Amino acid sequence: MFFTFSDILSNLFDLKGCVFKCPTSFHLLRIWFHSCFQKHTQEYGKIFKSHFGPQFVVSIADRDMVAQVLRAEGRAPQRANMESWQEYRDLRGRATGLISAEGEQWLKMRSVLRQKILKPKDVAVYSEGVNEVISDLIKRIHTLRSQEDDGETVTNVNNLFFKYSMEGVATILYECRLGCLENNVPQQTVEYIEALELMFSMFKTTMYAGAIPKWLRPLIPKPWREFCRSWDGLFKFSQIHVDNKLKAIQSQLDQGEEVNGGLLTYLLVSKELTLEEIYANMTEMLLAGVDTTSFTLSWATYLLAKHPEIQQRVHEEIVNKLGKDQVPLAHDVPKLPLIRAVLKETLRLYPVLPGNGRVTQKDLIVGGYLIPKGTQLALCHYTTSYSEENFSMANEFRPERWLRKDNLDRVDNFGSIPFGYGIRSCIGKRIAELEIHLALIQLVHIDIYCFPLLHIIKKAFPTAATFFVIYKTPFNLNIEIRLCNQTSKIWKLFIVT
Numbered sequence: 430m431f432f433t434f435s436d437i438l439s440n441l442f443d444l445k446g447c448v449f450k451c452p453t454s455f456h457l458l459r460i461w462f463h464s465c466f467q468k469h470t471q472e473y474g475k476i477f478k479s480h481f482g483p484q485f486v487v488s489i490a491d492r493d494m495v496a497q498v499l500r501a502e503g504r505a506p507q508r509a510n511m512e513s514w515q516e517y518r519d520l521r522g523r524a525t526g527l528i529s530a531e532g533e534q535w536l537k538m539r540s541v542l543r544q545k546i547l548k549p550k551d552v553a554v555y556s557e558g559v560n561e562v563i564s565d566l567i568k569r570i571h572t573l574r575s576q577e578d579d580g581e582t583v584t585n586v587n588n589l590f591f592k593y594s595m596e597g598v599a600t601i602l603y604e605c606r607l608g609c610l611e612n613n614v615p616q617q618t619v620e621y622i623e624a625l626e627l628m629f630s631m632f633k634t635t636m637y638a639g640a641i642p643k644w645l646r647p648l649i650p651k652p653w654r655e656f657c658r659s660w661d662g663l664f665k666f667s668q669i670h671v672d673n674k675l676k677a678i679q680s681q682l683d684q685g686e687e688v689n690g691g692l693l694t695y696l697l698v699s700k701e702l703t704l705e706e707i708y709a710n711m712t713e714m715l716l717a718g719v720d721t722t723s724f725t726l727s728w729a730t731y732l733l734a735k736h737p738e739i740q741q742r743v744h745e746e747i748v749n750k751l752g753k754d755q756v757p758l759a760h761d762v763p764k765l766p767l768i769r770a771v772l773k774e775t776l777r778l779y780p781v782l783p784g785n786g787r788v789t790q791k792d793l794i795v796g797g798y799l800i801p802k803g804t805q806l807a808l809c810h811y812t813t814s815y816s817e818e819n820f821s822m823a824n825e826f827r828p829e830r831w832l833r834k835d836n837l838d839r840v841d842n843f844g845s846i847p848f849g850y851g852i853r854s855c856i857g858k859r860i861a862e863l864e865i866h867l868a869l870i871q872l873v874h875i876d877i878y879c880f881p882l883l884h885i886i887k888k889a890f891p892t893a894a895t896f897f898v899i900y901k902t903p904f905n906l907n908i909e910i911r912l913c914n915q916t917s918k919i920w921k922l923f924i925v926t
């Protein structure tokens with residue numbers, strides 16, 4: 430089914446107007462692959478245009494041009510055409526959430542949500558909840574090991590981190606536990622994971638759902654049908670958990686009790702968003718917050734495994750700054766610049782999303798070209814992340830490059846913007862960082878749990894959204910990551926291929 434790379438290239442325009450033939454919708458999918466951006470940049474330069482079916486896209490792979498575009502944003506930037514998401518919501522009478530909303534509607538929701546989760550101090554209150562999930566993750570690792578023939582090996586660590594991320598983000602969003610890390614995962618949670626898997630495994634199909642013209646649906650019904658089915662599952666799950674919380678709040682109020690809680694409680698009590706908007710935002714945030722986080726955690730452990738000397742330094746930093754037995758909280762993370770640098774460097778090398786989108790809201794001149802209002806832009810941060818102009822020895826894992834004070838604290842390094850930038854950037858960034866930092870600290874510092882040997886076997890990285898990361902990854906390798914304290918009592922991550 431897939432088109433070859435040269436197919437894609439042969440379907441591109443360059444900005445000087447050299448016209449190739451019009452491609453089919455499959456091509457946009459391929460264009461979003463990380464390496465495609467790089468190859469296109471090599472071939473066409475730092476700014477080039479392409480066609481995806483009827484859609485016209487201008488790709489920008491230059492740090493300063495990306496900065497120029499993002500700095501020129503208005504008050505309600507548009508990321509991409511979300512017609513198919515909107516259509517599903519209209520069909521089912523659902524509201525839009527942050528990802529799918531536009532204009533004033535988006536602005537209203539963003540201004541409510543940003544007050545609660547956009548700053549490190551806002552999410553710090555969730556540290557203890559996240560630590561409970563980490564403690565379950567560690568227990569789960571032991572259970573899985575004990576079930577293996579060798580009593581030591583845990584297979585499919587990606588799946589384990591997926592469950593951890595889902596449990597962690599749900600603890601924050603729904604203020605409840607889902608049971609993802611239990612031996613018997615509750616049926617509701619299993620169904621949700623299936624809906625999520627459907628969304629991702631059918632990702633290509635569901636993307637086609639948006640790209641295939643409506644009149645073709647009777648002939649090719651599957652993509653749109655699957656698209657609706659997976660959204661139904663995702664909305665249903667969120668609704669159950671939001672309604673549970675609503676009932677709990679109501680019963681507290683009925684008994685004259687004071688109502689306290691986190692994000693969801695605030696949203697339900699303050700009524701700044703309608704109930705439908707709350708369902709939609711919880712659904713979209715959970716969708717956006719699981720595999721992104723788990724995937725990054727997998728890559729971070731992989732990179733630490735590949736670089737034992739860095740792992741050793743991370744471990745020493747933790748022991749020196751936090752002591753041996755302390756379970757870290759959010760306020761401990763700033764004391765550990767190296768662990769923060771590890772995450773930044775992981776996201777530079779494996780940024781989950783290879784690029785970001787913006788629809789221009791006014792005419793712009795970028796790189797000497799006039800880009801008319803309403804043009805879809807692809808901002809290729811994977812390419813800029815690997816550019817030697819922006820990062821020396823760009824292919825190498827060098828967390829220390831982020832350690833210079835001016836680097837770690839800079840938000841305007843447009844060479845690597847894995848969470849996007851500006852008013853429409855990732856609203857879950859601080860949640861993701863909290864979950865990853867705290868989990869990494871405990872995984873590297875795991876000798877406090879005093880287990881003799883732990884193997885985590887990683888068969889192949891990609892699952893779910895790994896659709897985006899197939900290139901430049903050890904996709905075809907069998908990688909075994911071991912967490913081991915055999916000789917030194919320090920747990921180490923090894924790779925055995």
Ligand code: HEM
Pocket residue numbers: 508527528539598713714715717718719721722725780781782785786846847848849850851852853854855856857858860861
């Ligand atoms: C490592 C983890 C994550 C990465 C790399 C990531 C990356 C991104 C990126 C690149 C964007 C687009 C930003 C832009 O257009 O400028 C985005 C948007 C978004 N992300 Fe994340 N994300 C992560 C985790 C999360 C989590 C944990 C949540 C929810 C709890 C979340 C919720 C969202 C939402 C709702 C949006 C849309 C924001 C809007 O349009 O206003 N993300 N994310």
